[in-house]
Amino acid sequence: MFHKETACLTVFICLSLPVCVSEVLMNTKLETSELRWTNYPADDPQWDEVSGFDDEKNSVRINEICTPNSPTSYWLRTRWIPRRAATTIYVEIRFTMVECSGLNQRHCKETFILYSYQSDSDEATPTHPAWMENPYVKVATVAADHLRQKGSREGRSNTKVLRLEGLRGAGLYLAFSSQGACMALLAVRVFYRKCSPLRRAFASFTETVPHSLVEQAQGVCVENAVTPPGEHSRPPSMLCGEDGQWVGQPASSCACRPGYEAADGDQRCRGETGTLWIS
Known part of the structure; x- marks a missing residue:
């Protein structure tokens, strides 16, 4: 199926965003x-x-x-x-x-x-x-x-x-x-268009090619992060738009494990400062 693109050309310009x-x-x-x-x-x-x-x-x-x-x-x-x-x-x-x-x-x-x-x-x-x-x-x-x-x-x-x-x-x-x-x-x-690899809200998503208006991508929690416990816990997912830009925030959530804290915004978890580890 073929459609003439009637929108302005700027719809397809990445606007200098690294995720496009x-x-x-x-x-x-x-x-x-x-x-x-x-x-x-x-x-x-x-x-x-x-x-x-x-x-x-x-x-x-x-x-x-x-x-x-x-x-x-x-x-x-x-x-x-x-x-x-x-x-x-x-x-x-x-x-x-x-x-x-x-x-x-x-x-x-x-x-x-x-x-x-x-x-x-x-x-x-x-x-x-x-x-x-x-x-x-x-x-x-x-x-x-x-x-x-x-x-x-x-x-x-x-x-x-x-x-x-x-x-x-x-x-x-x-x-x-x-x-x-x-x-x-x-x-x-x-x-x-494709959405480039992304880390957001302690979740990691690989490069994704949209095949429709939006493409749902499955992600994983970053190292030292997990999804909250419970029967409704599920891996994080996120939408990749047809223009090659990630849409919104991840569905489901990842959080740092006990003993770890957020670093680099919400991209990774590191050991809490001042924590004394005894073997």
């Missing part, structure tokens, strides 16, 4: 050689990969196309992207789009379509899967918020973050379909 982690699956900004993505139709490739600069003047590999006088859909497919532990991923796309009014072509559009195709291995060929919606799955039609004038390199780029959830295959391909657009893909970053 992104695991990057693909980032074209870090590529120093050709991306070697696949064009379709193969006998009339219109997507062109070139070296260029992004808004921060960093050297990047750019894929660009300009076919405002053609009704044909031209596709560009990434290499296979292993999804690792994620069942929900995010695709961040930075791109520029030329304004149609300056091109004066009846087939011109200011949008493109993002598709995905899941597979358990790197099985794609120039003819497989078939270049159409089904077997590909449409993720979203992407529109530009900022347009550039024909022949101008000035103007803001666009950044869109799309969410893909319910992933089951070992990996996937992404495909960009342009029909009449004059545009450039500046960067594509594919990532997922």
Whole structure:
């Protein structure tokens, strides 16, 4: 199941919190050689990969196309992207789009379509899967918020973050379909969120990948801490949010054993100062 992420991009920014982690699956900004993505139709490739600069003047590999006088859909497919532990991923796309009014072509559009195709291995060929919606799955039609004038390199780029959830295959391909657009893909970053290891309220939690709105993680009491005695005593648990941040406080509680006291806030228990131990 696929949903366009309608919230502001800042929803997915960690805000400098140490408990928010992104695991990057693909980032074209870090590529120093050709991306070697696949064009379709193969006998009339219109997507062109070139070296260029992004808004921060960093050297990047750019894929660009300009076919405002053609009704044909031209596709560009990434290499296979292993999804690792994620069942929900995010695709961040930075791109520029030329304004149609300056091109004066009846087939011109200011949008493109993002598709995905899941597979358990790197099985794609120039003819497989078939270049159409089904077997590909449409993720979203992407529109530009900022347009550039024909022949101008000035103007803001666009950044869109799309969410893909319910992933089951070992990996996937992404495909960009342009029909009449004059545009450039500046960067594509594919990532997922995870909550980093955490100690809180004398409980320890390992790295957790959320597979839904919230993921319940089971923890353990830190060394020299225990859960209170009683028949309802249970191990600590905590919620990891889909944005990669821990939510609230642990359910159930851990406390320092007799003879130990809290240290480093509520992260560990140490022997009480001044305690005389006789063997």
